[in-house]
Amino acid sequence: MGVVWSYFFPNPSPPPDPVPLLMETAWYNMIWNKNQALKGKLSTLHPKHPAVQHLRILVSGPIGAGKSSFIYSIDSILQNKKLNAAERVTTGNFSGTKTFTTSKFKDEKGHPLSFVIGDVMGLESADDSGVKTKDLVSILKGHIKDNYKFNPISACSGEDIRYNSCPTLNDKAHCLVLVIPADSFTASGHEAEKTNVLLDTDSIKKIQNIRRKALDLRIPHVVILTKVDLACPHVKEDIKHVYSSRTIHQKMQACSNALGIPTSDIFPVSNYHGDNEPGKNPDKDAVLLSTLTQILDYANDSLEKMKESEDAEDGFAMGPRRRRSMESNPDFAESDTKQ
């Protein structure tokens, strides 16, 4: 009977082992415990172009993405203390007004640092619920001054007192940081299952559009994938797992596919975000500091390249000019004939 039974109802094959949520090898070789060295690097940072006093980073993203929390986290880590409401940098959009704010930073000794971070919402799907793409492009180009209150009806123009009609390289953004929460993408933890993008098509179009403008303006751009602590229990338990969490990796890949930005330019972070949080965590600081330093490196590399190409152009322009002046120089002509 048993044989007959098993003929008709064979044992179902055991379910495949679930894919472990943590990868054996991390995809990013993070060196932990170098926070002091990174802070030292930030203290001595200098823009690699003489026309620039501050590296200007622009963070943009939907409301609630974690822009203000990222800026607050950086400020708090650099000053090495939890900042009370009065000490916090003022960021973002308050009292229902969308304002462009730029934060300056200082180190533990109170010395000012050579970078600033501008904060502007603006990746909402409909142009009228966020900041207009035209305004975002104006900020990238350096046309909009700090504390400008966005007009929901029309983009900032030459008539506005906060419009800078002749921006210099110092006013322009040197790196665009798109801030996107990790929950914009779903990931199952199983390789076979597809990862989904929860951002709507219009938001994706808007992001791609601003990204194209940044490319045209030769402004490097990256993504910060926030709230990774909410996305993976292992990361919530220990942020050190962030570079080996399969879920986070899948979300980064989904983000890369949706926006066309390579995963190497997508930085997963967990911000300090509330007063009820446990105290400072040096590993969390390490992820945030490493992300910030890489963003500033992108900004500075592009300025350095710009300086090199300006020098090369000057050299090129100098060549024929110098040749012409030598040709018209009688001494040179004389020495030429003497030979």
Ligand SMILES: Nc1nc2c(ncn2[C@@H]2O[C@H](COP(=O)(O)OP(=O)(O)O)[C@@H](O)[C@H]2O)c(=O)[nH]1
């Ligand atoms: N768990 C978690 N919550 C975050 C993180 N970053 C921001 N938040 C929370 O998300 C909400 C929106 O953050 P906020 O910085 O104000 O977003 P903004 O509108 O882009 O400036 C707040 O309730 C924050 O406490 C993060 O990395 N992890």
Ligand SMILES: [Mg+2]
């Ligand atoms: Mg904000």
